[in-house]
Amino acid sequence: MGKLSLTPEVLALIAERFKALAEPARLQILTCLRRREMTVTELVEETGLGQANVSKHLQLLYGLGFVARRKEGLYVYYSLADKSVFQLCDIMCDRLDTEARNRRKLLAS
């Protein structure tokens, strides 16, 4: 399997992808798409974000391969293209748990 060495160049590519996930709005969009395929308008309603905004976020996520597009008549359906996103979120959630536990431990002392 791949196992690239972590040269500065590779780290830059990785950072770029982390950055795409470092935005609550985009995570919110991905969370919506986790449930089902959705149009831009549906995502706008679901997230409460502006249309231009959602569209821009989707372009970014699409460019990095996080979501897929399917055009059907007047609508464009977006869907998750990469399940690893939530694998990453799960790891982060574990971190949050650990942080909370450590904080509690500190208060006890």
Place this chain on the structure above:
Amino acid sequence: MGKLSLTPEVLALIAERFKALAEPARLQILTCLRRREMTVTELVEETGLGQANVSKHLQLLYGLGFVARRKEGLYVYYSLADKSVFQLCDIMCDRLDTEARNRRKLLAS
């Protein structure tokens, strides 16, 4: 196990942590610390970044629990506090491999 639901609040916390990793300089620092514990000065030499800069990045990483500190005389030794960081990087590397493969497939068509 934890399994927090991905509410907007939790997503904000996750995004904040992704953001910490969305910076080549910080990934570079973490990569150095992966090999061994290091002082700030050593990290400055190793990464080529400015001292103030490295120090600021370390404060951020420390605040989020990614690195640990150990003061010894005049020096402060920093070390990795969370192995999951490279688990995350590995997943991202797999993504990069997949992206490259897809790109190659596109060129072939």
Place this chain on the structure above:
DNA sequence: CGACTAAACTACCGCACGGAAATATGGTTG
């Protein structure tokens, strides 16, 4: 073709943040 709608694009604003230089802090040594 003309009216309508979904989605994308453009231009602008405000702010957060990384980088660098200067300064402050804390600890060590003579």
Place this chain on the structure above:
DNA sequence: CAACCATATTTCCGTGCGGTAGTTTAGTCG
């Protein structure tokens, strides 16, 4: 105490980026 060193903090600058509004593009329907 004074000189010195490692680290932290402050200040400033420039830029990248998210949000919003307005406009454009493309597809549908009558």
